[in-house]
Amino acid sequence: MKMKIKWEYEHKGAHTHFESDWLEQSFILPIVDDLQKIGRAKTIVVMDELGNEWTRKEFIKLGQQLEQEPTEITIYFDGGFQLETLKAGIGIVMYYKKNRKQWRIRLNDQLDELDSNNEAEYVALFRAVQLLEEMGVRNTICTFKGDSHVVLKQLSGEWPCFEDSFNRWLDRIEEKIHTLGITPLYKPINRKQNKEADKLANQALEGIMVNSERQLE
Structure with a gap:
């Protein structure tokens, strides 16, 4: 299943939202971690094609479950x-x-x-x-x-x-x-x-x- 990243950006009073293209699951966590390093991504969530959303912590747990499921x-x-x-x-x-x-x-x-x-x-x-x-x-x-x-x-x-x-x-x-x-x-x-x-x-x-x-x- 493909997933995308949605995040909230804030800098010097500028406030907006971004989202990625649909990505393979394996690409998600490295990009989320890189966004967090920048320090300007306030709220980061991962969304699947069914509209379900997870925080980083929830997504890591989800990934462990998905490895055991078809x-x-x-x-x-x-x-x-x-x-x-x-x-x-x-x-x-x-x-x-x-x-x-x-x-x-x-x-x-x-x-x-x-x-x-x-x-x-x-x-x-x-x-x-x-x-x-x-x-x-x-x-x-x-x-x-x-x-x-x-x-x-x-x-x-x-x-x-x-x-x-x-x-x-x-x-x-x-x-x-x-x-x-x-x-x-x-x-x-x-x-x-x-x-x-x-x-x-x-x-x-x-x-x-x-x-x-x-x-x-």
Whole structure:
């Protein structure tokens, strides 16, 4: 998550306010300490993209907590459906940072009792949000990417949804996101950009199950 610094300046009767650009978390504390050395920055606060604010002391404590929690989360999802077998496959790939390291989770599942490829897409996204809950993700920004423009644009409110069965999945997804305090960013992509999640969904249809987590750097 990006953050910015806001501070109050006062010198010889001049009094005004400044704020920085959005910065990576690692840049914040050195700049705050440098501003304090100048001696003219009266009140310094750090603000995140959700509007939360912290003093220097609170920000240091926050940084210690964030090192143990997933941040900068991006999720790719996809779903597929076979008319011949009436089986669905879903694939999810999650990238995130923890302890200043990049991690990736890959998982898929084969499901019965779904009716279409579109429904499989909704279920894939719902399962991705469940994964966030299982990981203890709360009160942060998450980016969701998929090649189902219908699902993502309906969730963002750009397109209406007229199917009752799909509306039920939309309600479940939105309720879970709200409960977790997540601010979602929905970004439709093309199938080529979604090839990891697509491969996992197809593997699930073939009975090849994947559930892995590994550090990338």
